[in-house]
Amino acid sequence: MPLKRMSDAVFLHDDVAFPSFDIPHVFTYHLFMPLHSSSSCVFSTIRELRVRTDLGITIPESLNKILTREKDTIAVGRKETGPDSIGCYGAAVDLGSSHIRVSLWDMAAGKLLAARSKVNPQIALGADVLTRLSAASRSPAQAHELSVLSRHAIDEALHELLLGEALKLRDVGRIVLVGNTAMLALLAEKNFELLLKPVNWMREIDCCPEDARRWFSEWGLNEKADITIIPPLAGFVGSDLLAGILATRLIEGPDAALLIDFGVNSEIALWDGTTLWATSAAGGPAFEGSGISCGMPADPGAIFRVTLDQPHAGFRFEVIGGIEPTGICGTGLVDLISCFLTMGALASNGRLKPESAGREAGMLQGPGNLTLGAGDIDSLQRAKAAVAAGALYLLAKAGMSMQDLRKIRICGAFGKYLDVRNAQRIGLIPLIPEQDVELCGNTALAGCELMLFNHDCEETISLIRNKTRIVNLSQARGFEELFIESLPFRPMPME
């Protein structure tokens, strides 16, 4: 049935366990396949595909067919498979700190079969990346366990996917894996202690496992299978960002473009037309809902959108999964702050205004009886300021002003639900025309999938690497000033 297939495609970067979703969303799925005559798989360039769940769109099963979208017709190029394509199935893996995402593809048909998102079991040894890295550095046994945990998670996800399609692991001919540097180092069980020393934060970290083949073959992978782990850029900036750059086509053309992947460490990349400036901004886990009294991750039960119900001066909210709300996730918190600013309950400097309705003993009363305290607001200010200051710093480094920015790409969970207007109002993202800000979902996996289909992606990746300059914000002169100035909830200054 077309609608179900569309749901699958649309939610391929989402947690697949929750397909029923009656709220309209916009997902942008970028497909870009460079022409490489030398490889065994040949694609021609196809253009951006924008999918809305509230429109009657059919997405054909194979990339070979014509895709229709509203008025436009997007033509998809032909694909030729080479003669020696063994095991016509491939898997793309995004090894994230909190989630591992795997998608399974029919390489011959160019068709997505299924996808899985699993919680990264390493969380048991440390919620945050630094804790895991320290654990690994202190104890080889823990280092080994951490590696085993992520391997098993990937293995499990693959097996579930293959089982669902009645396939065997031996049918998988190619796996491509991306991740942030810490995850890759822990997977490879090497060089994790390097990440704890500031001197290495601009350096390349070798995360190549000594023998990936050995543990993958333990799972029953075909000996001829091609396993590629894409190396990180440098320091904490991993290959997940690299994949995101690829998927969003950030560095194509002269237009200045900014990419932000929100998380505990938000990755920010700015393309100024010649150079890709990349950095990691540590703002704390507030935007993942962690440490916030009413906060939670973007899971079922999370309020992800809040609007003011003007006539009644209450809140209208939307919940993931459409069930009773148990908390508010990052994008909901962004909306909530914007609402409180409008209501006059919160001043832009973060101070709770005593005179306004809804304030009670240092707390703000939100939707669903959830409350937001002064400490929560402080955490959110810091998280916001880290990202804003990171973006401003990169702009300054590139000698650009905000007016020069032509597009912004939002990735990660924020890249699904973020309300752009509210985000700009509180100063989370630069103030450029709303239509130039695009929500891209999980671009790390999308980029990984592109690399899955493109055996010669090494060249493209090299190109990206050569044009990339890593910026270390913790050693950046003037960053702290920018951070302090970015604390208030107000639009980012134009210059």
Added chain:
Amino acid sequence: MLEDIIAAYNEAIFDTDRDRALKVVHDAELRGVSPEDIVFRVVLPAMDLMVKSISENLDANLAQHFMTAQIADTVTAEMIAKFKKAPEVRGRVVIGTASGDLHSLGKRIVIGCLKARMIDVRDLGVNVPPERFVDEAVKHHAEVIGISAMMVHTARGENGCLRVRELLKERGLENKIRIIAGGAPFRFDRELYKAIRADAWAEDAVTAGKVIVELIQEVRS
């Protein structure tokens, strides 16, 4: 009259309105309040009030803390130049961020608050090796070593506070120099300062100023 000035100054700080706070101070000067009174009866009580607000979990976000320290530092520097006689140095502190750590914001706020309290502060910078903490403390006759660490592994690291403690012990300096530690990890684990063998910790940088004054009094008595 002073009560009004203190109230107005505090309001400006809590509103993070730097210009207004400075205006209150200059208006006070024009009305004949002495530079000494401005520091000791306006700025410092305002800082103590901030500490109280923090402990009572009211209004006190990072922006307010930073402003408190920054304005206190600026105003004090301006006023001291006009004191009838040079103020007595109430103590000496060396402060830095632990080895492997580059965060300096917290440290900056502490320094601002200490200066307002007439304490001589030496800023050792970031990524400070343990030996340097001790050497500089000795060189500057400091009563307190302040170690800032924003990450658990730099707080607990073998080149952090633990090593500083060892060095103080080795050199027989434990009754002359106290160690205070601070930073995000200490708020999540309130016993952490003991685990790393510091003498004290502070919830935040503004409160640290007050705790350090107490530590100095301890050493001097």
